[in-house]
Amino acid sequence: MLFWGAPYEHFQFDLTITCSIPGRSEFNMFIEWWESDVFVSDEQITKLKYVRAPTGSYSFSIYGAMNGDEPWSNGYAPYAVITHDCNKYGRPTELEWTLLNRCSVGQKFCHYRIIYDITDKSGSHYIHANGFRQGKYIPFQDFKSEETQITFRFPKEDY
Numbered sequence: 001m002l003f004w005g006a007p008y009e010h011f012q013f014d015l016t017i018t019c020s021i022p023g024r025s026e027f028n029m030f031i032e033w034w035e036s037d038v039f040v041s042d043e044q045i046t047k048l049k050y051v052r053a054p055t056g057s058y059s060f061s062i063y064g065a066m067n068g069d070e071p072w073s074n075g076y077a078p079y080a081v082i083t084h085d086c087n088k089y090g091r092p093t094e095l096e097w098t099l100l101n102r103c104s105v106g107q108k109f110c111h112y113r114i115i116y117d118i119t120d121k122s123g124s125h126y127i128h129a130n131g132f133r134q135g136k137y138i139p140f141q142d143f144k145s146e147e148t149q150i151t152f153r154f155p156k157e158d159y
Helices: none
Strands: 009-019 026-035 049-054 057-067 078-084 093-099 109-117 123-125 131-135
Touching: 009 026, 009 049, 026 057, 049 057, 057 093, 078 109
Parallel strands: 009 109, 093 123
Antiparallel strands: 009 057, 026 049, 026 078, 078 093, 109 131
16 A cells, blocks of 8 residues: 555666676676565566676666555665676576665655676675665766666756
8 A cells, every 4th residue: 555645756776787707798687676565565666677788887877766655664665676697607697685775755756876796696685875865866976877868857846
């Protein structure tokens, strides 16, 4: 059950992913963000995103939105479901991150900065975002996406 009539909360995840496998020139990754709930089923925050990137560090953003959370919530609890092939044999590997930074309900904007080396990583991990902001959109100064895309912006009244 969601808080009825709740306005949409926007999410932005600015990621810098490192994949360092000798002899590999690129890696593949699928990522989507979900929100963990206790009393109702988990809710998808973002659509599934496919990334094919050169090895080394690669930066990109992924965007989504939700319209409220379950009653008695301590805030949004995002987690990422990831499949990548950044390992010695290039085989698909499952990785999950649960963010320890919760975004309060009613902030309009939840913005996370994550820097993570996925080389040979698998399993479930609890992580702190390297940067976290809620409320007004303020870009992270250390982040520059390597994807060519339209920059995500809210209507002026939401700044």
